[in-house]
Amino acid sequence: MAQVHMAHQLLERAHPPETAEQLFADKVKHRPLFLRPTSPTPSDNRSRRRMQRIRKKEYFLRKQKPKPLSAREKRDLEVHKLPKEEMKYEIFKGLNQLWTEYMWQVLDLVPRSTSDSTGKTPTPAMEKSNRISAASHGSKLASADFHGADIQVLTWFYRDLAIPKEHTIFRFEIPPPSDPNTEARTGFEAKNFVFEIHGNQFENRAPERANKKFKWKNLDYL
Numbered sequence: 001m002a003q004v005h006m007a008h009q010l011l012e013r014a015h016p017p018e019t020a021e022q023l024f025a026d027k028v029k030h031r032p033l034f035l036r037p038t039s040p041t042p043s044d045n046r047s048r049r050r051m052q053r054i055r056k057k058e059y060f061l062r063k064q065k066p067k068p069l070s071a072r073e074k075r076d077l078e079v080h081k082l083p084k085e086e087m088k089y090e091i092f093k094g095l096n097q098l099w100t101e102y103m104w105q106v107l108d109l110v111p112r113s114t115s116d117s118t119g120k121t122p123t124p125a126m127e128k129s130n131r132i133s134a135a136s137h138g139s140k141l142a143s144a145d146f147h148g149a150d151i152q153v154l155t156w157f158y159r160d161l162a163i164p165k166e167h168t169i170f171r172f173e174i175p176p177p178s179d180p181n182t183e184a185r186t187g188f189e190a191k192n193f194v195f196e197i198h199g200n201q202f203e204n205r206a207p208e209r210a211n212k213k214f215k216w217k218n219l220d221y222l
Helices: 006-014 017-029 042-063 071-077 090-106 134-142
Strands: 109-114 123-128 150-153 166-168 171-173 185-189 194-198
Touching: 006 017, 090 134
Parallel strands: none
Antiparallel strands: 109 123, 150 185, 166 171, 185 194
8 A cells, every 4th residue: 555645644633534635736746847947156157257258258349440550550551552564653643633623712712603694504613712822721721631733843853744643751752753852942833823842842741731830931942
């Protein structure tokens, strides 16, 4: 004879046999057993925190903007160096068109459109807002950017037109290569406006020219 469970015996004392049998089956025999994972050890907690730090650092590095190259890195990588076969006048003609539009804005030459009475397609024209002079536009020209200007060396061995690919302290780099010294005069043209640049007055970095106060003085070599 099978041994009766102790809980079943207690239920039979308090309830009728049918009720005791039902309560024993629901509350004891078929009672669900809820399990939980084993408590993590301290080493597991450290590993979890380490992985969280690694994921956070990877996300930060992925979203962070790359650090710009320094001047020495640019020189070592030759970022601004162009091969000789690409330093041709024809290649920089498109840059000259962009520079001409830029110079119109520097000289306060406002482009406008004109059309005739027949209603044809408007043609671009220029309207001069004020008279161009050294007093009104000299500082703007001194701080302007000359990448793409149509430049001609006036008082040196090389006199053909060229478009500079780069201008730095003491020099313009123009294709084909030339070597104007500080006393050379360089001219550039912007749509019917011709200007002359004196080399020894141009010995400044392009950003510094914006705030430099140029003094009027006689030029001995003229």
